[in-house]
Amino acid sequence: EKLQQSGLYIFYEIFVDIYWLFDIIGKAYFFSYQQDYISKKLVTDGEMIWLRYRSGTLLLDLASSIPIEILMAVPALSHSYFLPINMCRASHLLRASQLFRYTAMVEEHLKNFLQITFNRTTTLLLKAAFAYIVLTHWMACIFFIIHRYAEINFPVTYVTADNLAYFDPITGKHNICASRVTHCYSRSIYFVLGSMTSIGYGDVTPHTNNEIMWELVVAIVGAYIAAIFLTFIQTYQMDSDARHYTNYQSKLQ
Numbered sequence: 001e002k003l004q005q006s007g008l009y010i011f012y013e014i015f016v017d018i019y020w021l022f023d024i025i026g027k028a029y030f031f032s033y034q035q036d037y038i039s040k041k042l043v044t045d046g047e048m049i050w051l052r053y054r055s056g057t058l059l060l061d062l063a064s065s066i067p068i069e070i071l072m073a074v075p076a077l078s079h080s081y082f083l084p085i086n087m088c089r090a091s092h093l094l095r096a097s098q099l100f101r102y103t104a105m106v107e108e109h110l111k112n113f114l115q116i117t118f119n120r121t122t123t124l125l126l127k128a129a130f131a132y133i134v135l136t137h138w139m140a141c142i143f144f145i146i147h148r149y150a151e152i153n154f155p156v157t158y159v160t161a162d163n164l165a166y167f168d169p170i171t172g173k174h175n176i177c178a179s180r181v182t183h184c185y186s187r188s189i190y191f192v193l194g195s196m197t198s199i200g201y202g203d204v205t206p207h208t209n210n211e212i213m214w215e216l217v218v219a220i221v222g223a224y225i226a227a228i229f230l231t232f233i234q235t236y237q238m239d240s241d242a243r244h245y246t247n248y249q250s251k252l253q
Contacts, residue, residue: 024065032049121232131225143158151208
């Protein structure tokens with residue numbers, strides 16, 4: 001039953017693993033790089049690319065791309081070791097340490113091969129938006145992890161109070177998510193966004209100390225991200241004004 005419920009997500013995870021496998025091959029042999037920021041010489045030699053990658057993030061990429069999800073396709077393992085296998089999947093989070101480096105590499109390839117360039121403030125806004133999406137996803141997942149594991153014996157959590165799960169007094173546990181997991185996830189995202197933006201409609205609220213403490217963390221991070229966005233937008237506007245003023249002065253001359 002657990003395997004059937006998570007089958008779609010396992011397929012998605014395997015698809016992502018295949019993508020990262022191709023990414024490793026590309027980094028190892030095909031993805032060129034600039035030798036330095038002064039000469040900006042583009043290195044395209046396959047052997048040089050391999051040597052640079054091997055001495056860099058190769059081992060980290062391999063460790064974070066091990067397709068542990070394949071074990072879930074074995075019924076005996078998925079039934080007996082469902083939780084340990086899912087815990088081991090946390091190794092994929094090692095990829096997160098390279099997010100900004102990865103976006104910089106994509107930006108560099110767009111510039112070198114497709115002649116697509118972004119100005120400084122546009123790049124900052126795109127990176128901030130990407131970071132905001134990733135943080136929102138992680139925080140929503142942590143909220144649900146608290147409900148699923150730390151509060152499995154709690155009769156009232158933010159999920160049970162939202163009528164998305166039900167507590168069984170006989171077993172002393174709730175059923176995690178009585179609806180589709182995507183529905184519980186979307187409500188968790190909604191909860192996080194309401195806390196991060198300080199709107200808080202009140203229809204989804206924390207009910208335990210764990211949830212209250214984590215909501216405080218979410219609110220603080222949300223205020224920090226909002227301040228970063230406002231700063232980037234201000235910088236973008238200032239750069240735009242400076243460009244228009246420069247164009248205006250050149251036309252006068």
